[in-house]
Amino acid sequence: xxxxxQICIGGLVVGSTYAVIALGFSLVYRVTGAINLSQGGFAIxxxxxxxxxxxxxxxxxxxxxxxxxxxxxxxxxxxxAFTFVPALDRLSNANVLMLTAGILTMIEGFxxxxxxxxxxxxxxxxxxxxxxxxPLRVPTQAFWVIGATGVCxxxxxxxxxxxKLGTGLRACAENPGAASLMGIDxxxxxxxxFGLATLIAAIAGVTVAPTTSLQxxxxxxFTISGFVAAAIGGIASxxxxxxxxxxxxxxxxxxxxxxxxxxSTAISLLILLAVLIWRPxxxxxxxxxxxxxxxxxxxxxxxxxxxxxxxxxxxxxxxVAAALLIPFVVTDNGILSGLVIAGILxxxxxxxxxxxxxxxxxxxxxxxxxxxxxxxxGYLSINTETAPWLAILAGIFVSLACGLVLSVVTxxxxxxxxxxxxxxxxxxxxxCAVGFLDITGGPSGLVGIPAFSVAGIExxxxxxxxxxxxxLDLVIFIGLTGALRSSFGRALKAIRSDQMAAAxxxxxxxxxxxxxxxxxxxxxxxxxxxYAFFFNFLSPEMxxxxxxxxxxxxxxxxxxxxxxxxxxxxxxxxxLPTMFQPLAIYKTFASGAxxxxxxxxxxxxxxxxxxxxxxxxxxxxxxxxAKTAAKTSARVL
Amino acid sequence: MPLLELRAVSVGYGRNxxxxxVNLTLERxxxxxxxxxxxxxxxxxxxxxxxxMPAEAGAILLEGEPIETLPPAERLRRGIAHVPEGRQIFAGxxxxxxxxxxxxxxxxxxxSERLEFVWALFPILRDRMQDLAGNFSGGxxxxxxxxxxxxxxxxxLLLDEPSLGVAPLLVAEIFRLIVSLRAQGITILLAxxxxxxxxxxxxxxxxxxxxxxTLSGASKDLLNSPDVAERxxxxxxxxxxxxxxxxxxxxxxxxxxxxxxxxxxxxST
Numbered sequence: 040x041x042x043x044x045q046i047c048i049g050g051l052v053v054g055s056t057y058a059v060i061a062l063g064f065s066l067v068y069r070v071t072g073a074i075n076l077s078q079g080g081f082a083i084x085x086x087x088x089x090x091x092x093x094x095x096x097x098x099x100x101x102x103x104x105x106x107x108x109x110x111x112x113x114x115x116x117x118x119x120a121f122t123f124v125p126a127l128d129r130l131s132n133a134n135v136l137m138l139t140a141g142i143l144t145m146i147e148g149f150x151x152x153x154x155x156x157x158x159x160x161x162x163x164x165x166x167x168x169x170x171x172x173x174p175l176r177v178p179t180q181a182f183w184v185i186g187a188t189g190v191c192x193x194x195x196x197x198x199x200x201x202x203k204l205g206t207g208l209r210a211c212a213e214n215p216g217a218a219s220l221m222g223i224d225x226x227x228x229x230x231x232x233f234g235l236a237t238l239i240a241a242i243a244g245v246t247v248a249p250t251t252s253l254q255x256x257x258x259x260x261f262t263i264s265g266f267v268a269a270a271i272g273g274i275a276s277x278x279x280x281x282x283x284x285x286x287x288x289x290x291x292x293x294x295x296x297x298x299x300x301x302x303s304t305a306i307s308l309l310i311l312l313a314v315l316i317w318r319p320x321x322x323x324x325x326x327x328x329x330x331x332x333x334x335x336x337x338x339x340x341x342x343x344x345x346x347x348x349x350x351x352x353x354x355x356x357x358x359v360a361a362a363l364l365i366p367f368v369v370t371d372n373g374i375l376s377g378l379v380i381a382g383i384l385x386x387x388x389x390x391x392x393x394x395x396x397x398x399x400x401x402x403x404x405x406x407x408x409x410x411x412x413x414x415x416x417g418y419l420s421i422n423t424e425t426a427p428w429l430a431i432l433a434g435i436f437v438s439l440a441c442g443l444v445l446s447v448v449t450x451x452x453x454x455x456x457x458x459x460x461x462x463x464x465x466x467x468x469x470x471c472a473v474g475f476l477d478i479t480g481g482p483s484g485l486v487g488i489p490a491f492s493v494a495g496i497e498x499x500x501x502x503x504x505x506x507x508x509x510x511l512d513l514v515i516f517i518g519l520t521g522a523l524r525s526s527f528g529r530a531l532k533a534i535r536s537d538q539m540a541a542a543x544x545x546x547x548x549x550x551x552x553x554x555x556x557x558x559x560x561x562x563x564x565x566x567x568x569x570y571a572f573f574f575n576f577l578s579p580e581m582x583x584x585x586x587x588x589x590x591x592x593x594x595x596x597x598x599x600x601x602x603x604x605x606x607x608x609x610x611x612x613x614x615l616p617t618m619f620q621p622l623a624i625y626k627t628f629a630s631g632a633x634x635x636x637x638x639x640x641x642x643x644x645x646x647x648x649x650x651x652x653x654x655x656x657x658x659x660x661x662x663x664x665a666k667t668a669a670k671t672s673a674r675v676l
Numbered sequence: 677m678p679l680l681e682l683r684a685v686s687v688g689y690g691r692n693x694x695x696x697x698v699n700l701t702l703e704r705x706x707x708x709x710x711x712x713x714x715x716x717x718x719x720x721x722x723x724x725x726x727x728x729m730p731a732e733a734g735a736i737l738l739e740g741e742p743i744e745t746l747p748p749a750e751r752l753r754r755g756i757a758h759v760p761e762g763r764q765i766f767a768g769x770x771x772x773x774x775x776x777x778x779x780x781x782x783x784x785x786x787x788s789e790r791l792e793f794v795w796a797l798f799p800i801l802r803d804r805m806q807d808l809a810g811n812f813s814g815g816x817x818x819x820x821x822x823x824x825x826x827x828x829x830x831x832x833l834l835l836d837e838p839s840l841g842v843a844p845l846l847v848a849e850i851f852r853l854i855v856s857l858r859a860q861g862i863t864i865l866l867a868x869x870x871x872x873x874x875x876x877x878x879x880x881x882x883x884x885x886x887x888x889x890t891l892s893g894a895s896k897d898l899l900n901s902p903d904v905a906e907r908x909x910x911x912x913x914x915x916x917x918x919x920x921x922x923x924x925x926x927x928x929x930x931x932x933x934x935x936x937x938x939x940x941x942x943x944s945t
Contacts, residue, residue: 203780210766210777217764220726222749222781222828 041174046296047289052181052250054288055188059243060265061272061280062195063236068274069212070232071127073135074455077118079262080146081237082244085111086253087150089245090159100164108241115237116230118142122635124229130638133401136458137595140403140588141634143262148628150255161248180249187246191239192281198235199277208232259584263466264291267311270459273321282322301474308467315460316448345601346650350657362509366502375501376573377617381609382508383569388594388605389515390562395591396600397523398555399535400449401458404465405563406586410472411438412564413571413582414479417488420572427491431568438564439557446556450549453538465584472579484578491572504573511569512606515562519602531555532600592634598644607645677740679704679863680725680756680832685734685744687717687724694720695887698734702832702865707858709874709895710867711908712884718867719761721884722834725865726758727751738832752781755831761840761867763821767810771801774809774820778827786829794823797853815846822853826862833857836867851877871908875899883908 067075093103163180199205210218211228272283294303415437416430472479490499530551533541571577598604616623680702687695695717710718723729727748736744795802839847868874875895883891
């Protein structure tokens with residue numbers, strides 16, 4: 040009993056932090072209708088700055104902590120003003136969500152550059168000695184965390200419900216157009232809500248810091264827990280966020296204590312998936328019905344970049360020729376390996392593009408299928424000496440089975456709930472990859488996977504693997520291009536631009552969405568297997584949620600709904616760090632920053648930019664210029 | 677000096693110009709109506725006056741002062757209230773909150789006095805201050821939207837399609853209300869598709885076609901003009917012409933939709 044109480048106190052402390060982050064989610068959602076995944080990043084930045092000021096520079100904590108919060112809010116407002124606020128006008132809500140994932144990645148990368156990857160520990164605010172209540176021992180920091188949570192909740196409630204400013208904020212949430220007619224400056228209110236969310240995230244970060252170890256990617260954990268808490272409680276309701284946070288904290292702590300720490304995340308995610316199925320709007324229903332939000336619909340992106348056919352054929356021929364010759368020119372094994380990795384990721388990205396770019400379905404858990412495929416085929420070929428191609432098929436089969444189960448949830452969801460469900464799925468796979476020690480080798484990974492081979496011929500060197508991957512990519516690319524030019528592709532695009540209108544035209548939206556999903560699952564699983572065969576090794580972080588977010592970044596940077604864009608994104612993000620080793624530490628930051636920049640300034644991605652340049656160069660229609668244009672695009676390939 | 681004057685105003689969404697070179701004046705105490713079909717540019721004009729859509733070219737003068745570069749909040753403070761098409765009330769908030777938001781940009785001291793004014797016009801609102809606005813009927817929501825617009829003590833009320841989606845009985849009431857607002861010294865710019873009813877209460881009118889003003893004048897003259905009668909009042913020879921035109925259109929559509937049945941239609945796809 041005593042132990043139980045002790046655990047519950049721990050749960051309340053963790054839960055309070057989740058509740059505050061969830062409150063931030065709820066606040067931004069209510070004002071803008073968008074989800075801000077960067078929350079947890081600001082929490083960790085505040086904690087890290089607090090550490091630097093308070094511990095490294097030796098400032099007294101009562102100066103260091105408020106300063107850290109203030110600096111974080113400053114950073115947050117600046118980032119918000121240049122990314123989040125302009126994005127709300129231009130992007131659909133699902134894309135805003137991915138943009139904020141990019142901001143989160145940027146913050147992680149920034150933290151990595153400044154503070155490195157080692158863990159830090161903050162001292163508690165009021166000494167190490169816990170308070171003793173009879174047999175119970177409560178660390179003093181618990182009071183700080185719970186107290187700060189209480190203050191945040193009360194202050195936010197007062198602001199929203201009782202002040203004129205709060206009414207203005209709620210008006211923006213209700214109807215931004217009418218709000219501006221009332222003389223409310225909607226962009227400023229949006230920025231204000233972003234700043235407030237940053238403020239409470241920063242407070243959560245600094246108060247919880249002494250109870251945990253801080254690392255550059257701890258922020259992701261805060262974001263995910265806060266997001267899950269908000270979704271369980273009901274994202275449109277403040278009490279819901281608080282209840283969801285406390286509930287999640289208690290459940291994870293009890294699960295850690297009585298079941299296993301390896302599965303505590305899995306349990307919370309299963310709860311989330313259950314909530315999404317049976318009660319998608321969460322425990323607490325908001326008084327206002329579902330937001331009627333025009334931004335839920337994908338904004339039409341105008342025309343999609345496409346090379347005119349007089350350029351496309353020569354460009355394609357040149358590209359294939361160049362690709363075939365690369366291994367003879369590039370002898371550096373590191374760069375060649377980078378190309379192989381980019382080629383493998385390109386398989387996943389083509390699938391992801393069918394799903395996201397064409398059918399408009401967000402997926403933040405695509406690497407989960409890479410993991411399922413990779414682990415299945417790796418396990419089979421180590422333990423049963425199955426032929427690699429059979430093992431790959433088995434991996435695809437298992438992935439499709441998992442995908443079918445997941446689709447029971449995802450086919451009913453749209454927009455942010457879809458993003459949430461797929462994210463949860465990816466995380467669930469992560470925690471299974473870590474938890475099922477016997478099959479996956481746990482955190483240290485699955486070792487001794489043989490190289491890829493067909494009929495006894497081994498493809499062990501990067502050069503051999505390069506040709507295997509190139510062949511697979513070509514086959515998949517040609518197949519998908521054909522499929523997308525048929526009625527299948529048109530149906531997917533119809534679903535993307537308006538699901539209801541598509542259904543009204545007699546398109547079986549469920550069937551097409553499922554088909555797109557299954558294509559993406561198959562390709563992700565195949566890529567995961569190839570990945571495992573190439574490295575002869577597979578560990579959870581190689582195919583974890585970080586990878587999922589990176590995949591999305593690659594697709595957006597390269598250019599959505601172009602099929603080929605993924606190759607540009609994958610090559611850029613894989614080759615740059617390989618070619619410029621000293622800059623590798625900036626990779627995370629760069630991938631986040633590039634994602635955000637592409638969303639804002641390159642709506643058609645790198646591929647779109649290249650195509651536009653090619654078209655412009657070829658416009659005078661003289662033969663030589665068309666050729667150079669084709670060459671420039673081929674060279675990037 | 678006119679209360680409001682538009683000089684050569686052009687407005688566009690991207691490359692498409694929605695309004696071209698619009699000149700319009702509004703004198704104190706007038707009711708002026710904007711007539712025209714869907715998409716002719718009436719709502720865009722209202723938006724450019726209230727500042728929701730910036731004018732690309734031209735000048736908008738309120739009491740002789742240019743306001744075309746001011747943000748919506750400032751124009752509201754200077755006395756232009758816009759009651760948008762489709763009411764756009766805050767459905768999840770109470771009547772009291774909706775009205776309070778109407779006075780958001782004005783000093784707080786005015787609020788209770790304005791509430792009395794609005795309650796006198798719409799007694800039903802006083803009893804339902806704590807009800808959610810979303811639970812109101814279409815007509816009641818329109819009343820609330822107008823009341824919300826009046827909370828800012830406007831000199832000019834821009835009413836965009838107040839009869840849209842409102843039961844006919846209530847439409848008559850809304851038009852009576854508009855006349856009584858004029859008696860209170862509020863100048864009214866009324867965009868309407870319901871031309872006959874709008875002209876019956878308006879002093880003057882402007883007819884919009886494809887973003888340009890094609891006709892303007894006193895209501896009486898407009899009511900008697902054969903152009904207006906044909907196009908917007910459903911009278912005269914144009915009805916027969918349009919009957920023939922719509923039959924032709926239906927034929928063409930049939931050709932597009934069922935090319936096998938009507939071989940002649942195949943060419944039009």
